[in-house]
Amino acid sequence: MAKQERAIRTRRAILEAAGAVFDEHGYTSTTIAMVLERAEVTKGALYFHFASKESLAQAVLNEQVPFGAVPPQPCKLQEIVDMTFVVGQRLLSNALLRGSVRLAVDQETPSGVDHGEPFRQWAQRLTELLELARERGELLPTVKPRETVELLVGSFTGIQLMSRALTDRTDLGERLSVMWAHILPSIAVPGLLPGLDARADRGERVLASQERAAS
Template identity: 45%
Template structure:
């Protein structure tokens, strides 16, 4: 058990160090030597968990799935809003998620399918919208597939614009604006007045 816990800590240490390096330098500019310098681990320990730089990058990209778990809420549109808010909040402070997103959008020699993280996002949002439709939260006749693709695309664009203009300092405000402008196009009038589009107060 102790050895397993030590291995888990070592793996997390490698991912966090790699995330910092990838976030700062990108995939091409990062090296396993740079990563090791920030972990204090041996090269053997690194290769025990990850046989290559690409394997580390794949693990970082797949960490996005942790940020795509919707918080529980009886109103599924609120759950969708909260999911994007929490993703945005983590993107500002979590180097692992930041590196994961950078690896997704950069055009490099990293060969992981670029569309996969967007498919995860699609599935998370589509599932919530389908439930919202079943609960009468969405206007009749709304094309859920089309709406999901638009929301995922808009959220991706908001992230990129915020990064370019303010280094993500205004990301939560931009996500708030996105939902405030989009909701009247597909949410029922009764729902709009009940939905919170501003970030939840942190306790």
């Protein structure tokens, strides 16, 4: 394995371990030693990639948006719907994503760490997609993409949080389906509505088709 490739793998292993530890213990109670033990790397390796607990937390926070990767769709609104369901589904199985969400949501994350960053990154990614949807004539003329996007990011955040508090996120798909049923009629042109798929198991189905395509 080339030196650079090894470094990338080590960095990823540290991030995944840190995500899991932040998810379980929160920012304050997490120590570098706990991350070292989980990642099975040396202190030197960790400090080569991350100068401090703050910079490790920031890196974990910045890893959120790639988890929203979904296959492109002819309808861009469907792609946005898919992102929410896929992130919801991945929250069930991916500890790095869960740790990143916890850092963004918990008030304890210290002021040296910018926990507004993932909100801004999601908003930017979704605004690009919604602008595309507009160009393709998918949106009602009343939609202001930036406002709609900020609503989606905020609502998703609270819905996953409430789902975690009440059912350990097992009903998240159903809650997202209810969110879209309420919001889509205010943003999509009416002719699109019957064809948009926002059923509770959408995330599972998108991920399964992605795996089939990759194998």
